[in-house]
Amino acid sequence: MSAPEPAGVSPGRAGWLLAQRDLRLGLRRPGEWLQPLVFFFVVTTLFPLATDPELSRLRDMAPGALWVAALLSSLLALELLFREDGQDGTLEQLAVSGLPLPWLLLAKTCVHWLLTGLPLVLAGPLVATALGAPYASIPGVFAALLVGSSALSLIGAVGAALTLGLRRGGVLLALLVLPLAVPVLIFGARATSLAIAQEPMAAPMYLLGAIAVLSATLAPLAAAAAVRISLE
Amino acid sequence: MKLLVGDNLQLWRGELHVLRGISLAVGAGSCLQVTGINGAGKSSLLRVLAGLLPLEQGSVSWRGTDTRRDPYAFHSELAWLGHGTALKGDLSARENLHYSAGLRRELTPAHIDGALARVGFAHAEQRLARQMSAGQQRRVALARVLLLDCALWLLDEPTSNLDRSGQAMFGQLLDAHLQNDGLAVVATHQPLPVSAQRLQTLELT
Numbered sequence: 001m002s003a004p005e006p007a008g009v010s011p012g013r014a015g016w017l018l019a020q021r022d023l024r025l026g027l028r029r030p031g032e033w034l035q036p037l038v039f040f041f042v043v044t045t046l047f048p049l050a051t052d053p054e055l056s057r058l059r060d061m062a063p064g065a066l067w068v069a070a071l072l073s074s075l076l077a078l079e080l081l082f083r084e085d086g087q088d089g090t091l092e093q094l095a096v097s098g099l100p101l102p103w104l105l106l107a108k109t110c111v112h113w114l115l116t117g118l119p120l121v122l123a124g125p126l127v128a129t130a131l132g133a134p135y136a137s138i139p140g141v142f143a144a145l146l147v148g149s150s151a152l153s154l155i156g157a158v159g160a161a162l163t164l165g166l167r168r169g170g171v172l173l174a175l176l177v178l179p180l181a182v183p184v185l186i187f188g189a190r191a192t193s194l195a196i197a198q199e200p201m202a203a204p205m206y207l208l209g210a211i212a213v214l215s216a217t218l219a220p221l222a223a224a225a226a227v228r229i230s231l232e
Numbered sequence: 233m234k235l236l237v238g239d240n241l242q243l244w245r246g247e248l249h250v251l252r253g254i255s256l257a258v259g260a261g262s263c264l265q266v267t268g269i270n271g272a273g274k275s276s277l278l279r280v281l282a283g284l285l286p287l288e289q290g291s292v293s294w295r296g297t298d299t300r301r302d303p304y305a306f307h308s309e310l311a312w313l314g315h316g317t318a319l320k321g322d323l324s325a326r327e328n329l330h331y332s333a334g335l336r337r338e339l340t341p342a343h344i345d346g347a348l349a350r351v352g353f354a355h356a357e358q359r360l361a362r363q364m365s366a367g368q369q370r371r372v373a374l375a376r377v378l379l380l381d382c383a384l385w386l387l388d389e390p391t392s393n394l395d396r397s398g399q400a401m402f403g404q405l406l407d408a409h410l411q412n413d414g415l416a417v418v419a420t421h422q423p424l425p426v427s428a429q430r431l432q433t434l435e436l437t
Contacts, residue, residue: 008308008338009334009335009336009337009338014335014336017330017331017334017335018335020331021320021323021327021331024323024327025320025322025323028322029322087316088316088317088318088319088320089314089316089317089318090318090320090332092284092312092314092316092318093312093318093332094335095284096282096283096284096307096310096312097307097335097336098303098304098305098306098307098308098309098310098336099335099336231284232284232285232286
């Protein structure tokens with residue numbers, strides 16, 4: 001070869017490059033990741049229309065509406081995570097790249113969260129205020145969604161990897177992910193309602209944080225194993 | 233010295249016994265061409281060799297070590313090209329290579345230009361992959377194989393969708409790789425323009 005031999009790449013840089021690629025791809029087709037955000041807005045605006053629009057009632061209902069919408073919207077987004085990479089052979093290339101697959105999948109999941117989870121985190125306080133939450137509760141609502149949505153993306157990655165080989169994996173994906181996501185829903189909604197009531201929300205936040213840390217450590221390993229099985 | 237050795241490979245897919253005790257050995261500078269009718273298990277054999285499909289029985293070893301014992305060492309010397317080209321439709325050829333081969337090798341634009349020129353794709357590297365024809369996508373995928381700069385190539389139907397000049401180009405690339413003491417296992421029906429001493433064939437039935 002005319003050019004000098006290219007040197008190897010560290011796993012850290014490989015993960016960074018993969019994240020860059022996904023981010024660039026995501027920004028070139030905004031429709032894909034805006035869809036879950038629009039869904040989130042639509043569901044949360046439908047709640048006041050369907051119930052008693054009295055502000056005190058709405059405020060009681062806000063945490064539930066917010067978190068159910070966030071959970072469903074993150075489920076909707078999960079299909080985007082590995083589907084295309086599975087179909088076009090990219091995951092195959094990653095699996096035989098000699099790089100640690102859990103690490104690469106973690107990088108992909110982080111970008112997925114940036115594109116589909118972070119918009120929800122930013123939109124959440126807005127929606128909560130619209131549903132009658134006081135302005136002082138905004139930091140609390142924001143924090144709960146920040147931790148909770150990252151846990152949802154990580155847990156969802158395992159489900160997305162498991163249903164990779166199925167043509168119509170959507171329903172199965174929901175069935176697989178929902179039981180694991182329910183604790184996030186419970187503690188997230190609890191933390192949010194405490195934030196809206198202006199009470200200390202440390203207890204559910206600790207549990208939410210524990211779930212997020214646990215899924216950050218275990219989910220990439222499980223997702224990598226699931227991807228390898230799906231590629232068989 | 234045989235670097236890649238497959239010993240008594242057995243594989244079932246459901247009820248179907250796909251690989252029935254296949255044995256093979258490929259040394260440095262030689263190429264194994266896998267032929268056989270559709271459904272004979274060519275792709276399965278290549279996926280088994282790459283470690284994408286688990287074996288029921290038998291073993292694949294690379295440089296004397298079972299590939300299941302040290303898959304990372306094996307995969308770091310493996311360039312794989314399957315049915316999917318692993319190209320992203322919304323990225324150009326150059327970007328695709330930067331983000332795929334670049335995960336494994338530190339690449340400069342000169343490396344990518346060189347590889348694209350060798351596969352005969354120097355003019356259109358700014359075009360998005362989804363605007364390319366299937367044959368052009370194959371060429372870019374072959375450029376990735378070149379950029380990975382690996383000792384072992386496992387290629388599944390590398391010349392599908394390639395025109396006549398593309399097939400000649402692939403023959404030259406393969407020949408240069410073998411001259412450099414590389415190894416290749418290629419599943420294809422096309423005759424490979426490689427000298428007879430370097431070429432082994434394995435027909436699956």
